[in-house]
Amino acid sequence: MLLIARPLTAQTCTPPDDIKAKLHDKPTAAVLNDLGLWFAERQQYACAANAFGSSLQTDAQQPDLPHVVFEFGASLYLSGDTREAIPSLQESERLGYRDSKLHVILATALDSTRDLASAEPEWRKALDFDPDNTTALDALSGDLLSDGDPKAVIDLLDTPRLKAWRSAQQAMNLGTAYSKSNKPDEALRVLEDGLNTNPDSYDLAEQLAGVLTQQGRNDEASMVLKLASERRRQNPSQAGK
DSSP: OOOOOOOOOTTTOOOOHHHHGGGSSSOOHHHHHHHHHHHHHTTOHHHHHHHHHHHHHHOTTOTTHHHHHHHHHHHHHHTTOHHHHHHHHHHHHHTTOOOHHHHHHHHHHHHHTTOHHHHHHHHHHHHHHOTTOHHHHHHHHHHHHHTTOHHHHHHHHOOHHHHTTOOHHHHHHHHHHHHHTTOHHHHHHHHHHHHHHOTTOHHHHHHHHHHHHHTTOHHHHHHHHHHHHHHHHHOGGGTTO
16 A cells, blocks of 8 residues: 655645644644544645645554545545545555545546546446435446446436436437437437527537427427526526536
């Protein structure tokens, strides 16, 4: 297990007074973990990573080791150090830590490095915890499309349970999967349902209009875009979504 602990910097990582007193001499792993959590709660993730890394170097056999390794990896990821985070998150999983957040963060990190083959099983593990996890469904369906596997996207997303709750991204991914499977009528069904559920999604409206145009239904396509443009003007905060 490769762990990198960077020294705490007084200038940028200032502990609270009640913990600072405990950092003199040789602080215990428990104290360093408390410090890491304190920094993480304040979104000072680089400081949190320093603290958790120091804890792991202080005691590599501590009772809550899998969780601490996760906190270290998550803090690295949230501080922007994605490539260093991945091995620690994977080590946390290997050590037996089980939490949906682990799989979501690890899968997101792997996706950001374009390691889709490793990300996909992590997304599925996140879905084992919560089958309706929007982040996981959005990302996994996108990864499967990138893999050129529209059937897997259809199997994942076209279920009665998800129909009324698909996000705009899921509707677009499923519509694309049906289009790539030469099933334009199914693509239209999904995109129309998706737009009804997510009426402010201009990207979804554009995709629906494109499928309508391919079927020669130009007037309907124009109406969809007109209504979408009007909604976007009324809700500028939704532009581009």
